[in-house]
Amino acid sequence: MTTPAPAPATLDISEATRQVFWNIPYAGVVVMYVLVAVTLGIFCYGIYEHYRIWRRGRPVDRLRPVGRRLGLVVRHVLAHGRLLADRAAGLYHFAFFWGFVTLFAGTVVVFIHYDLGIPIMRGRFYLYFQSLALEALGLAAVLGVAAAMVQRYVLKSPRLRRGLWSDAYVLGLFEVVLVTGFVVEGLRIAATDDPWGPWSFVGYGVARLVQATGMGVEAMQAWHAAMWWFHFVVTMGFIAYIPYSKLFHLLLAPANVYLQPLEAPASPKPIDFESVERLGAAAFEDLTWKDLLDADVCTECGRCTAVCPAHMTGKPLSPMQLVLDLRDEMKRTDGATSRVLAGEVIRPETLWACTTCMACMEACPVFIEHVPKILDLRRHLVMEQAEAPDTMQEALRSLEARGHPFRGATASRTDWYRGLDVVEIPAAGSAEGVDVVYWAGCAAAFDERNQRVARALVTVLRRAGLRVGVLGGEERCTGDPARRMGNEFLFQQLAAANIETLQRYGVRQLVTSCPHCFNVFKHEYPALGGHFGVRHHTELLAELVRQGRLEPAAAAGEALRRRITYHDPCYLGRHNGVYDAPRVVLQGLGDSDVVEMARSRDKSLCCGAGGGRAWVEERGDERVALVRAREAVATGAGVVAVSCPFCMQMLEDGVKGVTEGSRPVEVRDIAELLEESTREMEGVAAPGAARGIEEAG
Template structure:
């Protein structure tokens, strides 16, 4: 029998299904759609309890993120094995769904598109190939969970098995139905549907007659349809809901400062912090239904790694279960902070954002933790005593280092920098250096501040400081949960900046950097903020800082990315450029680096919590640094310096390994500039670049 012309290629949509059966099919499809819609409506009622937050615009950048992280599986592929099998069955189902839409348009709208080359290339060959990819992907997922037994996938053992088996049955029955149709009709276009043709050949080999083929086809067709409708109806009542919500959550992600807490309107707020679902934002409640229980967040959490009672995944699921199931019949609603989630879990968080960076569906764990901390601090006054001491010191002294005896002005005595005291005086300098509390009151970090300023002066940069007018940015207060104290400090600092005319700020502290850059704008403080490694890289690129090549020290250096510099703000390359160009260093990387860096353990107020020896995050990170064989561990944060200095010494044993800030390595490498005429090391060096010599600070002034 000759093959018909290509433009006639097609198939009968409801072959072997009587007209009454088609009517029943549409009725059941409507029922499934209704059950699906009702489930979504139930979840929507929960989400709308939350406080408002604007996340719908700008549209185009958000759509690009959806393409990157949904279509291209950007974050999912960070775990190569899981990412690849998810990619296979995701795109397999996308193609199969598209094929179903084509059938719908062809049959129900009467637009005869399922024919000719499109039918052969897409509806036959492409769908068979992508369906096989989906079968392989689901099979790999089953293997990973139930044979390889990935320890991350420890929840939902039976429910996940049911879902994956349902997926596989839908796919396999689809091929059986296709193959039996081909076998019964001797479809001339069968070679294009190669998977179905393989099934048909099996049926022919068994010698099945047409009546038998039709009977099996009808039975499997209805089984396939029933499984598909059960799948659709089940989606809103299971973790399958993430199939619908995850792309939306990728679209709704914060475009800037993803871990920054939302300000509180103290005049209108009925409650401070989160104790009930209505205290959270609607996006926070939406997040809870998106969780896929993959465990990636917990796997990278430094608190979880070191045996503390915090699992970011469990925190999300505990909140979700409370919203879905409630406290039980007749029981009073439970407080989210302290009852649904244990206080010990909340206080274990370093706010490092590793969980958020790892989450493939962009759940925001850290803002929820801070909201619940706010309730414990401002409503219940229940939080660790050492954190209370830090906040009392902030209120009384403007810094969190209780018992510190140094002054804000002591570290820069004798340096050629300007102390800004007069209105508008910041216009007379190139940049205002914000030392921060650690550089002012910690002896080790005072050396870092002096080294950095010395390098700026060598490069001819006119530097101003606020001296005694500096006070904490408020970051520790905000992360611990005292938003009221944070706002007081923020407004006071902004007022000082406005009076002095401050517009350009450089700081050695990533926490100060993050606060100025991402959080002060909400209170009207908008500045050009630079981290000191960025400024050093810029000066090196302009040729204003140079290391003498013949005397550059050859040393192996590993750089520890501070969380609030790397993950929170994406500053990753400047420190490395500086180390390689000015530090005379051979840079070796720890396995966890850049946005995957492991926290030092100091963030989120943990700087002021004493950890048991076996639970110190800093010891874990120090071990990773020592394992690189580096002689120097370079840091770019005063808190990382404080945490890693002792930890590295303890982990190094008899080896001599130093912890040094990038600024110290640069100052040492460029010291020759003071004696070779390339620089003067004083304010006079500012003249070639700034056009003005600034009067040096009087060493006796305070």
């Protein structure tokens, strides 16, 4: 961009302006306003048609708190927070978004100046904003749309859908509006020899080209009038088309960002079994109005599908296509479908493929909620149609009969802590006097490998001087597997029993090594009356390390240092935002170097066990656990650190499949690594530890 040429000395900069509707007769202006009214009518009717369908959904309150939600709009709409995660696509979208917004603001300025008779389009404001800023951002928009076309039609990004005429039409229409605007401006500057023209540097460049052709003023006026009308008609068509096309996301995306769930974004809402007519989502009326809005806001960018572990390993699930299938059915039936959503619109195998890892929701730039919809559809399959994969049904039957999902388990809930110094709360009669109530969870109780993790954790906590209490035989499954597999009734039964047990013994704070239990206690039990403070074991261990209550072994010689890579569990990371605590513990191990996988933290790849998939046999070379294990082994680490019992099961199996016949790689829980590093402290209690933890809780 060049610096505008200085205005002639005889001109007063305070008088800088231009004539609105230059070269357009009064009758033409009248026709223009009639066409604007028609366009707005078509535009508003399109919005109403969408609203008429959205209101069929169930109510959900997403309007407050206003301040926090507006902050998210600033971050993710104005600043393009998530969009810029994909740098190339984010940058060109940022360019044409702000170009569009600024050009719209320029139109509002003209309305205020001309139609309201408030002379603001003059002087420095006219030069700096209405000329220079609009020119720069308009040019950025032209380049941004061109980049989008290159990305779609030349580079052919694999995540974008192919063969849709509407995509080319939308991009082409937007580009024509922008380019013809500059042409009209250039013809005006050339014909009037506008002294302020250099401030509109793109239009000024067009004017110089026009003048170089030797075209006369009358010809310039004729071409200006023709191009003005062409530009105007195309612009009106563009505006009228917005509610009927993908362009509608220009309005819906900011709204959807504002309306996003602020807590537990992937947790389904409880069902009131006394008042509900249907179980789960059979029709659009069973979804919320926000779910229906989600279907319309999808921009078809493909980011959700690109990060979906089910899709990348050949499962019949594309989160984007699921949303589009719901949208197409919604439009086809005008919101009143005669087909059952779960089974007829969306295939059952598509729904069962989901691991509920929330990668799709984390990637979506417009905050569509894929996972809650999948869970609602699963609820209808399980509770109304009695349909689920055989192995999931076996797990559900075990939950009903035994209070845990491990059908073939022979251990009891008390076996894992035999010989450990723990307080059995049922025998003691209450949790009074206990520093930490440890909720072991089903995997730690019934899986031999994870029993060792639970024992290591209790050992470490005792070394820190903490009195550890357990519920033993009175602990049962939190119900998380039942809820994720669609049996909400069983989930509420299990949850009610656990809540009653914990309240009876006066338990107020819990620590668990299972992210799924952690998530349920933190986000889902409160809706059923179970209000308990809960911490994941990595959070507690990180605190003990920071405070010096646990002192890992001193650094070993360089040759003896281990390389460790950490796998972020979905239900600890994306579902609950706990990323730093596990790394604090690992970085405190004096004999270790911690390296990150290519995908880590909020971009971490699922192990494949979530959403009830731990009870589904996954076959072939493209199992999710194998893909993740390859990423872990590729770091060169000798230890894969985990903090979830299901990740332990899946990645141990995956690593064995990847490293067979090559160097050994261990899968260890963070508690095991810390226990190993602090063995020399055994029997030493940190002064004041119990008091400190109580205060922290």
